[in-house]
Amino acid sequence: MRRIFITLIVLLAMGCESPGTVSISGQVHAGPVCPVEHFPPEPACADRPVGGATLLVLDTSGDEVDRFETDAQGAFVGELPAGVYTLVPQRVEGLLGTAAPIEFTLGNAPVTLDVAYDTGIR
Numbered sequence: 001m002r003r004i005f006i007t008l009i010v011l012l013a014m015g016c017e018s019p020g021t022v023s024i025s026g027q028v029h030a031g032p033v034c035p036v037e038h039f040p041p042e043p044a045c046a047d048r049p050v051g052g053a054t055l056l057v058l059d060t061s062g063d064e065v066d067r068f069e070t071d072a073q074g075a076f077v078g079e080l081p082a083g084v085y086t087l088v089p090q091r092v093e094g095l096l097g098t099a100a101p102i103e104f105t106l107g108n109a110p111v112t113l114d115v116a117y118d119t120g121i122r
Contacts, residue, residue, distance in 0.1 A: 028070045048074075
């Protein structure tokens with residue numbers, strides 16, 4: 001019983017990751033929101049979160065290893081084994097095109113990604 005308790009404490013200290021995996025998280029947003037950029041930036045013109053976006057995770061062979069969907073605030077979180085990956089955002093209705101793929105490497109530390117879609121407003 002003591003061994004299980006200690007194992008749980010160690011896992012919690014590591015950020016609740018499963019053994020052999022690393023945390024990946026990020027934020028998906030779309031902009032511009034206003035047709036004219038203001039300086040200093042106006043809070044009402046800040047990029048908006050993109051909820052319901054699907055993000056594919058591909059390995060170096062191009063095979064899908066996982067996929068994430070953003071919550072209403074545009075956030076996503078998951079775990080993957082250490083390695084080299086490409087995050088491929090999928091088309092979102094109402095936005096211009098798709099966000100650019102992002103190559104990233106998971107080592108020992110969690111990775112946070114920023115995914116930017118274009119609203120088409122100019």
